[in-house]
Amino acid sequence: MSFLQLDQLRKSFGATQVVRNFDLEIEQGEFVSLLGPSGCGKTTVLRMIAGFEAPSHGAIRVGGDEVTHKRPNQRNVGMVFQSYALFPNLTVAQNVAFGLRVKGAGKAQRAARVAEMLSLVGLVDFGNRYPFQLSGGQQQRVALARALAVQPRVLLLDEPLSALDAKIRVSLREEIREIQKRLGITTVFVTHDQEEALSMSDRIVVMNGGVAQQVGTPHEIYSSPANRFVAEFVGRLNVLDAEVTDPATGRVSVGGTEISMGRPLGAGTVPLALRPEAISLGPAPGHDVSFRGTVDEVQFLGSVIRVGTRLGAAQVLLDTFNRTGRKPPRLGEELEFSFSSVGVILLD
Amino acid sequence: MKPKAWSWLVFLLGFAYFALPLIGTLEFSLRKRRGEYSLDAYVWVFEDTQFRETFGYSVVMALLTIVFGMLLVVPTAYWVRLRYPRLRPVVEFITLLPLVIPPIVIVFGYIRLYNTSSFLPMTGTTFGTNLLLMFGYVTLSLPYMYRAVDTGLRTIDVRTLTEAAQSLGAGWVTIIGRIILPNVLIAVMSGAFVTFAIVIGEFVLAALLNRPAFGPYMQLIGANRAYEPAALAVIAFTITWFCIGLMQVASRMTPQSRAKRS
Ligand SMILES: Nc1ncnc2c1ncn2[C@@H]1O[C@H](COP(=O)(O)OP(=O)(O)OP(=O)(O)O)[C@@H](O)[C@H]1O
Ligand SMILES: [Mg+2]
Numbered sequence: 001m002s003f004l005q006l007d008q009l010r011k012s013f014g015a016t017q018v019v020r021n022f023d024l025e026i027e028q029g030e031f032v033s034l035l036g037p038s039g040c041g042k043t044t045v046l047r048m049i050a051g052f053e054a055p056s057h058g059a060i061r062v063g064g065d066e067v068t069h070k071r072p073n074q075r076n077v078g079m080v081f082q083s084y085a086l087f088p089n090l091t092v093a094q095n096v097a098f099g100l101r102v103k104g105a106g107k108a109q110r111a112a113r114v115a116e117m118l119s120l121v122g123l124v125d126f127g128n129r130y131p132f133q134l135s136g137g138q139q140q141r142v143a144l145a146r147a148l149a150v151q152p153r154v155l156l157l158d159e160p161l162s163a164l165d166a167k168i169r170v171s172l173r174e175e176i177r178e179i180q181k182r183l184g185i186t187t188v189f190v191t192h193d194q195e196e197a198l199s200m201s202d203r204i205v206v207m208n209g210g211v212a213q214q215v216g217t218p219h220e221i222y223s224s225p226a227n228r229f230v231a232e233f234v235g236r237l238n239v240l241d242a243e244v245t246d247p248a249t250g251r252v253s254v255g256g257t258e259i260s261m262g263r264p265l266g267a268g269t270v271p272l273a274l275r276p277e278a279i280s281l282g283p284a285p286g287h288d289v290s291f292r293g294t295v296d297e298v299q300f301l302g303s304v305i306r307v308g309t310r311l312g313a314a315q316v317l318l319d320t321f322n323r324t325g326r327k328p329p330r331l332g333e334e335l336e337f338s339f340s341s342v343g344v345i346l347l348d
Numbered sequence: 349m350k351p352k353a354w355s356w357l358v359f360l361l362g363f364a365y366f367a368l369p370l371i372g373t374l375e376f377s378l379r380k381r382r383g384e385y386s387l388d389a390y391v392w393v394f395e396d397t398q399f400r401e402t403f404g405y406s407v408v409m410a411l412l413t414i415v416f417g418m419l420l421v422v423p424t425a426y427w428v429r430l431r432y433p434r435l436r437p438v439v440e441f442i443t444l445l446p447l448v449i450p451p452i453v454i455v456f457g458y459i460r461l462y463n464t465s466s467f468l469p470m471t472g473t474t475f476g477t478n479l480l481l482m483f484g485y486v487t488l489s490l491p492y493m494y495r496a497v498d499t500g501l502r503t504i505d506v507r508t509l510t511e512a513a514q515s516l517g518a519g520w521v522t523i524i525g526r527i528i529l530p531n532v533l534i535a536v537m538s539g540a541f542v543t544f545a546i547v548i549g550e551f552v553l554a555a556l557l558n559r560p561a562f563g564p565y566m567q568l569i570g571a572n573r574a575y576e577p578a579a580l581a582v583i584a585f586t587i588t589w590f591c592i593g594l595m596q597v598a599s600r601m602t603p604q605s606r607a608k609r610s
Contacts, residue, residue, distance in 0.1 A: 075515075077515060085505065088531060098518070099518075152515075
């Protein structure tokens with residue numbers, strides 16, 4: 001049985017239903033991200049697990065115990081907030097020791113645990129500082145240490161990195177993942193940043209409108225999105241409307257280019273999607289579909305060059321590595337492009 | 349005139365408005381001995397046992413008022429901010445009532461409600477009357493205390509800090525005592541200064557409840573003697589400011605304010 005179970009969770013604020021029939025099973029030690037656009041109910045799900053909101057319907061179980069109606073201070077669920085929420089009147093060490101003190105741990109025990117936690121987050125020498133004397137990244141690390149000090153059964157993080165600047169965001173996310181793996185703590189991480197979710201998670205829950213759209217590993221979510229929303233929300237996507245030319249064998253045509261989908265389709269038009277990295281400049285091994293197009297956009301992004309062209313009525317963007325000794329395409333140049341029909345995602 | 353000259357004029361006028369009466373009182377209090385300045389009036393006041401008793405009584409009352417006011421206002425203001433933000437205007441209005449309703453009305457109400465033949469005969473014992481007086485003072489200080497604490501609460505993220513503490517296992521007493529109160533202590537202090545000043549000078553409640561407070565004593569001396577009331581006023585003024593200064597120092601000793609200045 002899984003360690004954290006959310007069973008048919010629902011939450012309404014007044015007449016608006018914010019979370020609908022949300023099911024999720026998380027294994028012990030797993031790192032799961034809730035990913036979705038603003039207002040889709042990620043925070044609400046997290047707050048229900050923490051006990052700050054009561055579900056309108058459904059059950060929450062941690063380690064087999066039903067906690068749905070337990071008060072937040074009796075759940076032993078750690079929480080890290082976007083705004084750090086450190087106690088401004090307490091030093092770093094006192095902040096980290098707060099939960100232990102509440103539990104009635106002795107002075108020596110507290111000191112030992114605080115030292116352990118501060119070394120875990122790399123802030124050994126900061127115990128006597130006050131929160132306002134720390135940078136945002138340091139404050140968030142203290143918040144993490146504070147949440148972990150009481151050995152919670154589940155760790156919840158609500159966009160813990162959004163208030164930080166890009167560089168710290170990347171290094172801290174690696175650090176959080178590292179610590180999470182080392183402690184083997186079951187973690188739910190809320191983010192609207194897909195890169196964060198893809199790089200950190202064991203599994204991702206893509207949410208929209210209070211509904212879980214897809215649950216899967218980052219690779220599954222990215223390569224076989226369950227529906228159009230997931231496909232468009234996660235990663236960049238070229239969407240093409242294709243004319244079905246042979247429903248029985250699944251042949252379609254986009255602007256004169258024939259693609260074989262290899263499975264029967266309904267007649268009419270179907271939406272197809274192609275990731276930018278699935279298309280290459282010129283022929284490539286395994287690419288069975290090719291077309292000619294005029295370059296109408298070139299973005300130089302450092303290691304990657306993003307090139308735009310048209311396929312049928314739609315603009316397609318493709319990413320190609322910037323190789324030394326090869327000139328980037330020029331605007332207006334006519335080139336051959338190719339992709340593999342296996343990489344084409346059929347949207348429904 | 350130039351704008352700068354105008355602002356100086358306004359400043360001087362304001363200064364004169366506040367300082368002249370004080371200087372006048374001080375000067376008058378020193379004239380007990382004919383033809384020369386002396387401290388005779390002060391000696392008289394300090395030798396009067398009633399002065400020491402009434403002033404001590406009022407100081408104790410003021411401190412108790414501050415403590416009880418804090419115990420009442422901090423959790424209330426906290427709770428309203430956390431759970432009933434929509435009720436804030438209502439609560440604020442209620443706390444303003446003591447400014448609109450004269451103390452004489454409050455004390456008559458008290459006497460009617462809690463006299464010796466009532467359901468709760470608080471005025472029957474000295475302790476009960478003292479308690480009643482203290483609660484009266486708490487009421488009078490409510491507008492200042494509530495405002496100060498509420499302003500203090502505005503500077504922290506009450507909801508998130510509460511949730512952070514809850515997720516670490518803390519209950520309400522711990523949250524208020526270890527997180528909320530220490531963070532609004534400086535604000536509470538500013539409410540406390542005003543409370544202190546109000547209680548020291550308060551006359552109506554103490555007189556009608558017949559308690560030996562400093563206000564009625566001042567009135568008594570003022571009605572019966574010439575130079576001593578002025579001396580008394582100067583002394584009361586000095587001691588009050590001294591006490592307020594002490595509270596300032598005490599509030600600076602909190603770790604947070606120490607940290608803020610470093
Ligand atoms: N206390 C509340 N009362 C009424 N509506 C609320 C309350 N809390 C959240 N909502 C609504 O519920 C919806 C989901 O909110 P939630 O905070 O869970 O979104 P989110 O996915 O975390 O978004 P974001 O990425 O912006 O943080 C929003 O439309 C929000 O307006
Ligand atoms: Mg949110």
